[in-house]
Amino acid sequence: MTAARAVRATALATLAAILAVAGSGCGGGDDELTIYSGRIQGLIAPAIKLYEKDSGEAVKVRYGDSPSLAATLVEEGKNSRADLFYAQDAGSLDAIEKAGNLEPLPQDVLNLVPARFRSRDGRWVGVTGRSRIIAYGEKVGRDELPDSPLELAEAKWRGRVGWAPTNASLQGYVTALRLVQGEDVARRWLTGMVANKTQVFDGNVPIRDAIARGEIDLGLMNHYYVAEAVAKDPDYPVMVHFPTKDLGSLVNVAGVGVLASSSRKREAIEFVRTMLKRPAQQYFANSSKEYPLVAGIESAKELTPLEEIPSPKIDLASLGDLKGTLELMRETGAL
Amino acid sequence: MVVVAAESATAAEAVLTSRSLGLVLRSAGLAAAVTAGAIALAVPLAWLTVRSDLPGRRTWATLATLPLVMPSYIVAYVFVTVLRPRGLLAEALAPFGVQELPPIYGFLGAWLVLTLCTYPLVLIPLRAALRRLDPALEEAARVMGRKPLEVFRTVVLPQLAPAIGGGGVLVALYVLSDFGAVAILRFDSFTREIYIAFQSAQRTEAAALGMVLVVVMLALFALYARVRGARALHRSSPGSQRPAAPARLGGWRWPALGFCSGVVAITLVLPIAVLVYWASKDVASGLDAAAIAANAGNSLLAAAAAAGAAAAAAVVVAVLAVRFPGYATRAIERVGYAGYALPGIVVALALVFFGTRVALPLYQTLAMLVFALTIHYLPLAVGPVGTALLQVPPRLEEAARGLGRSPLQVFRTITRPLVTSGVLAGAALVFLHALKELPATLLLAPIGFETLATDIFRQTTTGFFEAGAIPALILLLIAAPPLYLLNEKSVSAP
Numbered sequence: 001m002t003a004a005r006a007v008r009a010t011a012l013a014t015l016a017a018i019l020a021v022a023g024s025g026c027g028g029g030d031d032e033l034t035i036y037s038g039r040i041q042g043l044i045a046p047a048i049k050l051y052e053k054d055s056g057e058a059v060k061v062r063y064g065d066s067p068s069l070a071a072t073l074v075e076e077g078k079n080s081r082a083d084l085f086y087a088q089d090a091g092s093l094d095a096i097e098k099a100g101n102l103e104p105l106p107q108d109v110l111n112l113v114p115a116r117f118r119s120r121d122g123r124w125v126g127v128t129g130r131s132r133i134i135a136y137g138e139k140v141g142r143d144e145l146p147d148s149p150l151e152l153a154e155a156k157w158r159g160r161v162g163w164a165p166t167n168a169s170l171q172g173y174v175t176a177l178r179l180v181q182g183e184d185v186a187r188r189w190l191t192g193m194v195a196n197k198t199q200v201f202d203g204n205v206p207i208r209d210a211i212a213r214g215e216i217d218l219g220l221m222n223h224y225y226v227a228e229a230v231a232k233d234p235d236y237p238v239m240v241h242f243p244t245k246d247l248g249s250l251v252n253v254a255g256v257g258v259l260a261s262s263s264r265k266r267e268a269i270e271f272v273r274t275m276l277k278r279p280a281q282q283y284f285a286n287s288s289k290e291y292p293l294v295a296g297i298e299s300a301k302e303l304t305p306l307e308e309i310p311s312p313k314i315d316l317a318s319l320g321d322l323k324g325t326l327e328l329m330r331e332t333g334a335l
Numbered sequence: 336m337v338v339v340a341a342e343s344a345t346a347a348e349a350v351l352t353s354r355s356l357g358l359v360l361r362s363a364g365l366a367a368a369v370t371a372g373a374i375a376l377a378v379p380l381a382w383l384t385v386r387s388d389l390p391g392r393r394t395w396a397t398l399a400t401l402p403l404v405m406p407s408y409i410v411a412y413v414f415v416t417v418l419r420p421r422g423l424l425a426e427a428l429a430p431f432g433v434q435e436l437p438p439i440y441g442f443l444g445a446w447l448v449l450t451l452c453t454y455p456l457v458l459i460p461l462r463a464a465l466r467r468l469d470p471a472l473e474e475a476a477r478v479m480g481r482k483p484l485e486v487f488r489t490v491v492l493p494q495l496a497p498a499i500g501g502g503g504v505l506v507a508l509y510v511l512s513d514f515g516a517v518a519i520l521r522f523d524s525f526t527r528e529i530y531i532a533f534q535s536a537q538r539t540e541a542a543a544l545g546m547v548l549v550v551v552m553l554a555l556f557a558l559y560a561r562v563r564g565a566r567a568l569h570r571s572s573p574g575s576q577r578p579a580a581p582a583r584l585g586g587w588r589w590p591a592l593g594f595c596s597g598v599v600a601i602t603l604v605l606p607i608a609v610l611v612y613w614a615s616k617d618v619a620s621g622l623d624a625a626a627i628a629a630n631a632g633n634s635l636l637a638a639a640a641a642a643g644a645a646a647a648a649a650v651v652v653a654v655l656a657v658r659f660p661g662y663a664t665r666a667i668e669r670v671g672y673a674g675y676a677l678p679g680i681v682v683a684l685a686l687v688f689f690g691t692r693v694a695l696p697l698y699q700t701l702a703m704l705v706f707a708l709t710i711h712y713l714p715l716a717v718g719p720v721g722t723a724l725l726q727v728p729p730r731l732e733e734a735a736r737g738l739g740r741s742p743l744q745v746f747r748t749i750t751r752p753l754v755t756s757g758v759l760a761g762a763a764l765v766f767l768h769a770l771k772e773l774p775a776t777l778l779l780a781p782i783g784f785e786t787l788a789t790d791i792f793r794q795t796t797t798g799f800f801e802a803g804a805i806p807a808l809i810l811l812l813i814a815a816p817p818l819y820l821l822n823e824k825s826v827s828a829p
Binding site (some may be wrong): 081202 | 792
């Protein structure tokens with residue numbers, strides 16, 4: 001076969017395959033509940049099964065990272081095919097709520113979750129919570145541990161701490177710091193952290209692993225990163241410390257909202273309800289070691305109970321307003 | 336994209352800070368260094384695998400182009416694992432008293448990894464161009480008494496400049512729009528600014544920052560057009576072209592083999608070894624062979640369709656740009672490059688915008704995904720097709736027209752056979768990129784259309800890059816045979 005004929009044959013075969021796949025995809029239409037999920041498949045699929053079992057309906061899920069999916073929903077506007085958005089962080093939910101993409105949730109659904117873990121406007125609810133902790137390695141003694149993350153800017157910890165400034169969780173933390181303790185405290189802390197040669201990482205897992213390898217001693221991250229590693233390997237050499245002063249161990253949420261453009265709002269709200277029932281809440285507590293947010297459901301044994309975690313009472317929705325935080329982080333050289 | 340950016344007059348100030356200017360310079364410096372490194376690797380590899388009697392040169396060519404199929408963040412993570420202060424290399428050297436290596440992070444690491452990821456972008460078009468060179472020119476120069484190295488410098492190299500320049504532009508654009516690798520290697524780049532703006536839901540600012548990349552891209556392209564535009568590369572005298580006889584390496588064969596195996600060892604064997612090591616931990620827990628096969632099939636389908644569509648579109652664009660040079664055709668060619676200069680997520684969101692407003696019935700179908708991949712990677716095919724066209728004497732086409740053939744007949748019987756090598760090289764480049772594409776696939780593919788790239792994303796998204804090893808290995812495995820074919824055909828075709 002000559003090159004030209006080989007190419008032509010391949011092209012025809014490919015075209016035929018595309019038409020076949022496109023044809024089979026058409027009849028589907030909008031008859032299934034569709035979720036855009038910023039949470040990973042491995043974690044969320046079993047929870048979705050709970051809804052499918054309850055309702056007898058199949059669910060379609062588009063996976064991605066939360067900020068990308070939030071931006072996609074804003075671009076799609078009223079032509080979106082999504083019925084629900086399940087986000088990894090309050091910031092992404094807040095962004096599409098502000099863009100007018102979310103439908104108000106019924107009060108009885110909202111009431112299942114404490115007010116500080118849901119939208120002030122009632123358009124999304126938190127499903128599970130995570131706490132911002134200090135992870136530490138074997139070289140650090142318990143009595144040395146700082147009472148406040150603000151102490152990490154002190155000379156004692158020079159070059160020994162890792163953080164991930166591009167990570168939404170850290171940015172949310174800085175936003176909270178600005179809100180609770182003011183712009184000056186936040187600026188001083190950021191400047192101090194940069195001057196203190198705090199090591200920059202791309203995400204939380206690399207920080208945790210660098211602590212395990214002894215490259216650094218401390219890191220700021222969410223509690224479940226350590227819990228996951230310890231669940232896999234009980235001897236994993238990284239421990240969790242819940243600081244008590246200043247912002248303490250700030251709690252943030254992963255949550256869900258119903259799209260205003262959805263044609264299946266009733267089912268979508270039913271899905272939200274399922275996520276807040278005991279089986280789903282218990283599932284998250286066991287598997288991802290996150291905190292269940294609905295009253296009366298216990299978190300994993302090894303965790304400090306949610307009520308005992310020192311966390312300031314702030315409006316999580318305001319964490320979605322990142323602009324000032326990014327400016328401050330750039331100004332201080334943290335970004 | 337342009338629509339979104341146009342809304343953003345206020346975001347202009349975000350772009351014009353001295354900080355982002357500094358980052359543009361940093362990114363430009365990295366792009367320049369990587370481009371130089373990639374060319375330095377690709378030129379000897381191309382010559383050895385096309386014009387010498389190196390043993391197994393076809394296999395070397397395929398092995399040397401294969402690294403392009405791996406997502407750059409996976410390669411970056413592999414190298415960090417090996418070279419970080421207490422990584423695998425430090426462990427291996429521990430018996431010799433080495434406790435810690437100097438940090439790989441920053442400019443040097445980013446340069447190393449991106450050079451190793453991108454040199455095939457120069458190698459593939461360069462091989463196609465080398466094969467089309469008319470040996471008569473070199474022989475004439477030899478007869479006139481020039482030494483071999485001098486001939487290479489004064490006769491061969493100038494003829495290869497368009498291919499090298501075209502590939503170099505692609506390398507620079509790749510570096511400018513890459514985010515994953517620079518993030519893992521902790522190099523502050525301009526793309527990181529776009530990513531941060533985007534992550535905090537400031538899409539107008541992200542779009543405005545993206546426009547800076549487009550401006551840089553246009554400047555680069557003007558430079559490239561100057562390299563390409565000033566030359567006539569076809570033979571001017573009558574007579575027909577024949578393939579060059581391979582140069583005898585003689586005693587140089589061993590250093591040449593050493594060079595090729597060195598490159599392949601670092602860019603392919605090392606990453607594969609690390610991936611296999613990671614995968615071996617996962618295999619114990621069982622493999623879902625059916626799912627992997629389905630994902631591989633989907634990857635191949637989308638990538639092959641995009642490669643075919645992009646190659647066909649590239650012929651149209653290149654014919655217009657080369658044979659009918661003018662403002663309009665030049666503009667078409669340059670605008671096409673914007674699709675490649677922008678980070679994938681920006682292109683994907685622009686297509687979400689387009690899909691939900693203009694092509695709603697097609698939105699999130701396979702056709703839409705193929706369209707997106709074609710738009711995104713079209714410039715990869717335009718370059719090699721354009722250089723191939725430059726080597727076709729217009730006189731041949733004119734003669735055929737004079738003998739009464741219609742323009743379409745001329746294209747079919749004269750032009751097309753002569754540019755086949757360029758078209759196949761372009762198709763190979765698009766194919767390798769489309770196989771690993773992620774952001775557009777996540778947002779625009781039909782729900783449930785999983786590819787190997789989305790599988791890698793699914794496995795690695797929590798930061799466990801090791802878990803992406805199996806789909807990454809499969810990606811290499813399925814890319815190799817079609818790549819071998821395309822490489823072969825693009826060199827054996829005129």
